[in-house]
Amino acid sequence: MVTRGELFAQVRSLIAQRDEETADFDTNCIFQDLLGERNPMFAPKTPVPDEKAAEILALAERRAQGYPLQYLLGQWEFWGCRFKVGEGVLIPRPDTETLVEQVLDICRREGLKAPKIADLCSGSGCIAVALKKELPEAEVYAVELSEKALTYLRQNTQLNGCGDIHIIQGDVLKRETARSLMGLDILVSNPPYLTSKDMSELMTEVTYEPAEALFGGEDGLGFYRALTQLWKVSVKEGGFIAYEFGMGQHEDVKDILEENSFTDVELRQDGGGIIRTAAARNIIVNRPA
Template sequence: MVTVGELYTNLKSMLRLMNIEEYSFEAKLIFEKAFESELPRILMNRESAVPENILKDIQDMTEKRRNGLPVQYIVGEWEFYGYPFKVGKGVLIPRQDTETLVDYVLEICRRNNITSPKIIDLCSGTGCIAITLKKEIPDSEVYALELSENALEYLEYNKKLNNADIKIIKADVLEDDSRKNLPVFDIIVSNPPYLTKQDMQELQKEVQAEPESALYAGEDGLYFYKKITPLWKKSLKNGGMIVYEIGINQHDSVSDILKSYNFEKVEFIKDTAGIIRVVSAVKEEEL
């Protein structure tokens, strides 16, 4: 027999031996998933025996973690901007870095008293950006464009999970036809693939479990910025804004791409770690 307290201590030790930096946090997530309750409530019964089915679930989840599966995929849900998002194999896990992009768009809308913008999220994945913007700007009209069948399943689920009235479009962001029958937008946002060839060779084991199509962007990591910028500029209103999430040290290159297509007022926005994580620019007024 193993008690709840013993199992929790053992789980933390096992995760620590796997060199998992946030082993205590991950142990909490695994425990809460298995017991379907919050950790403090679970540990109120620390001397109780762990039911066999729960013990097996925790052993199975621990083994998956040992094999490099991200804890987000194991527990099946992750929080972004305070909202829940279902995640799993085949879709990129929402990251705190991306909240920088959302913060910036919300600030721009507040600063300019924009209450009902038309926004499109390109390469939407789980829909974390599109859904969050719709929830935070209720009168906005938000579109989420995604090509991957796997990602679209999560996107549809997360739309319902968060009761977000967004319009989902299955289309290739790199094809001109994808813009057909769409309105002109006030704001285009995108967290496209941006990892370089070298980045892909140096990925952590956990990140290797995420879909390569959501990560890799050619030798220099700039492929999608080079393609999206001229193509989707046509769907942006004069004076409208494009906002990209970028990789580390890509800001100058992405700025050059934007300027080469006559975008103006390029801004760099840092994340909570002080790294430039977002680049924005405004479409020039065309006569």
């Protein structure tokens, strides 16, 4: 029977063949998950049952082949909450916490304690859940088209005690979906924004994530043009749109917002110093056509 220390070294060596930088982190995550302990290496001489060791090695081999760690574990953390993830749903990323922070700052500044919020392309529901956690009186809607993603979205709202989030299966690019949600204080979205070039150069790990949650058209801006044009009627006068986008897309997104009668565009950097999000105010009285 192998000890934890011996198995850790074996697993780390496997993963390091692919990525030396993340080998320690990935190995520790696998050990934490499968051994059910926060500090599994506190007792390195503890023996690992053969069946459990085989299970750990199997995950390590898949990770070494480029399969996403988050999918291997079946869950990931975002905003201090746990989210179920797997093939068919986008993995929550720390960059997206910048978008949550920006929306919360708007609510504090505007005195919005019970805003009506729609999260478009909701996926795992990480944005909707984080906002509902911080704004318990908010009326939050999560809109998602994919059946696979919806399964995770429903699980995650329940898992995190946010069963009162209104989940809508709908195409955010359809007029009827936009008209079903009127009078929004805030529309928030992390839509697909990768370009054709980006899609051709994806890291192996990212190729396992759903392409429909990644590809934003030839220049990556297709969803921003369509969503802003289509959903501006749903945002009340004085309300806000807040978007996440990719590196270098901020000026284009800013232009799209301003062309659609949004003003006071505020750009915000993520933890890595990349301009990652934008929020803008609607200045016109909207009535559905």
